[in-house]
Amino acid sequence: MGMETTLPTLITAIDVGAWLSLTPQQIERLARKNLLPSIRLPNGDLLFDPAELRGWLHTLRASGKEAPHG
Numbered sequence: 001m002g003m004e005t006t007l008p009t010l011i012t013a014i015d016v017g018a019w020l021s022l023t024p025q026q027i028e029r030l031a032r033k034n035l036l037p038s039i040r041l042p043n044g045d046l047l048f049d050p051a052e053l054r055g056w057l058h059t060l061r062a063s064g065k066e067a068p069h070g
Helices: 013-020 024-032 050-063
Strands: none
Touching: 013 024
């Protein structure tokens, strides 16, 4: 009886930028500074888990801090 796992749908810096009203370059800069949760692939590309981003935004709101600007 095998266990099936569903991988999260990952999105690009373009998608995140559209969501947060920032450019993809700003999103990548924030991720490389570890200010935005991301997944770095072996080739250096960055991908983002929408669930992690929602949690990050929730934490920012709860702390009363502003989101970092690229």
